Amino acid sequence: MLLSIGIDDTDSYTGGCPTYVAYRIVKNIKNSYNILPKDYPHLVRLNPNVPYKTKGNGAVKLVYELSELQKEEIIQKIVETVKENSYLDYEETDPAIALCFNNVGEELYKFYLKALTTLVTEELAIDLAEKSKVEVISLKKDSKKGVIGALAALGATFLDDYTYELLIYRVKENFGKKRRIDSESVREMDAATYPFTFNNYDYERKRVLITPHGPDPVLAGIRGEDPRTLLKAAGYLKIEERIEGWMIFITNQGTDAHFTYLQGKNLENSLKPFNVIKIYGKVSSMPIILPGGHVKFEVETNSKSVEVICFKESGKLNNIVRKLRNGDEVLVSGGTREFYNKVCINLEKLEILKLVELKKTRAPICPNCNVRCKKKGKRQGYECEKCGFRCKEPEIVIEKRELSPGVYLPDSASMRHLAKPLQRYGLQKHKKKFPLIEGWLR
Ligand SMILES: [Zn+2]
Known part of the structure; x- marks a missing residue:
């Protein structure tokens, strides 16, 4: 049975x-x-x-x-x-x-x-x-x-996509103590197994990501595409404490499963706190920087405006959000929460589909003297102060956007377990799962 x-x-x-x-x-x-x-x-x-x-x-x-x-x-x-x-x-x-x-x-x-x-x-x-x-x-x-x-x-049946995690457990007397893994060996492991393992090391903040921080029994967890790669990766680690053993899990981590199988696609239903949400819309307000460096902007979808918050901790994503402008077409994914008594989206993933052209006008250059004309009064156009050349139309300048369409995620240190890291795009699995291999359990 x-x-x-x-x-x-x-x-x-x-x-x-x-x-x-x-x-x-x-x-x-x-x-x-x-x-x-x-x-x-x-x-x-x-x-x-x-x-x-x-x-x-x-x-x-x-x-x-x-x-x-x-x-x-x-x-x-x-x-x-x-x-x-x-x-x-x-x-x-x-x-x-x-x-x-x-x-x-x-x-x-x-x-x-x-x-x-x-x-x-x-x-x-x-x-x-x-x-x-x-x-x-x-x-x-x-x-x-x-x-x-x-x-x-x-x-839970992982139908479309799944990953694996090899979890290494500490011996009881070490619970709560500092975790002893040589960080250089984590970087070596990362380099040797890329792109088939993920979220091993944060190179910007110089932080090991495979070790949790709490008093729990987990010494480290290596996340990756298949059991064999995980065993190979574990072989690179210089572990400087006694361990109890390890086990490989199959998991929905790193797959965006929560966004893929989004239930209650109706916005009204989803806009209650604690839901997973994904909406398409146009940015309808300039991003506002809040105290603490969090950024707030609005997205209009089906003529309803929804507030989106990107927290400071999101790092790179927070910087990207600041560059959004009215009219940009985006897909916003995250969780709903109450912020200042209002239900808003806590941004976990931003997909920029289309950027608006930002146009600026300025006084034209005089064709005779090659100097910039001066603006006359309201609706009176422009005049060259040197030769008196006059014209009505301003020069239209298209502002360069310091942003391109694409997928943007928070820094790996603040990414959710379920979030699909960029390196996994294209690695989704639809084939038969891997059988138990020698060494999966120790
Ligand atoms: Zn002139």
């Missing part, structure tokens, strides 16, 4: 990580029963705009082929492992496990898309679990928030 397991909300701001729980489960089941999952564990990123997420709003899914005899015992083991590795004392943590005993159907897939792009309620999740005969185990009685992510993870 096929058993799919979705797990969410085991982490907290103080530690823990759903991928580590998945790692412990896979290791325990392998050690006790010598059974491996059918596919790479799924690391499923959901709507990055929801207010109650912990770090990256990530959930995990595991799929096993089991015999009826093993079923109960293995489920028991999974629940124990989740309990052991969840931060249950932390008030905001509501771990949940969703178990599906047959093929994951269309309804669960649709729920995944919903949780990827909107704010879904616990009630909806619980209803669907009942209808789909999914067994839900909540580790806390009073709240069932984790059910949303656990169920969405179950439904």
